[in-house]
Amino acid sequence: MSSYDNFTEMKKFVGFSSEDAENLKSIAHVFEKHGPALTDFFYETLDLYPETATLIEGRVDSLKATHARWMGELFTGVEGGYDEAYFNNRDIVGAVHVKIGLDPRWVEGVMTIIRTGGHAALAQELESAAELGEKFNSLCKILDLDLMVINLSYADERLTRLATFTGMSRKLIENCISSG
């Protein structure tokens, strides 16, 4: 099964619907307002850890712009939706993280920052607890789908690199893993 098939299967599995897409669009303005502070906090946090500080040194402004674009697309989708163009966009994020040498645990960490910071922002801007719950659920779904795509892409890119380095076919590497 291709990764895009995995994505569509997981969308169905988590129950990501057109209603979720509408919910996300409806809270875009919250993240236009609070997103920059979340992004700043994220990069300040990365700067506290030597492993990640080295990776962002000297290019924080451009990385912040990329991060802000990624975060904005959570609420608009890519090319107006959450289908193949969206998947391809998120797939590239994983490959880029391998290229720069960022361990996936940091990506998981940023999701927690977006999730908790996002909840706080929504709680400030939305009036009812019911609306907060409903829209936060949609946010959690898209963040987890993003994380899944990024992690799959990350694992795939690592396998590709191992295959290139060792000369082993992907099928042989999978055989080695299952025999390990």
Add this chain to the structure above:
Amino acid sequence: MATTSKSDALNTILNTLSASSGDIEASAVISSDGLMIASNFPAGLDEDRVAAMAAALLSMGERASSELARGDLDQIFVKGENGNLILVTSGDEGMLTTLTTASAKLGLVFLDMKRAAEEIARIM
């Protein structure tokens, strides 16, 4: 060639190889993807694991030989305290693996393996 007769033919080659020299204790034909195709390895060995390992060794050897400008790989030779493991390519898709005694006369073993590998490549 039907699958069964192909399998029979490969087993015959392996058995002939073992019979040709007391130094060859066991042999196997393995696909380049690490799947066991035919073998007379001793019972109790995890054939899936051994096949994946052998294919990985050969792939790494090919890659290293190429990287270090040593040309096409001829063989992989692993010398252990209790004997040797020898791998040679057999066509584009497979390899022949043998386990030999520690005191094996390697020139003869290599020659027998080369002939067997050529026959295997023709069948596969």
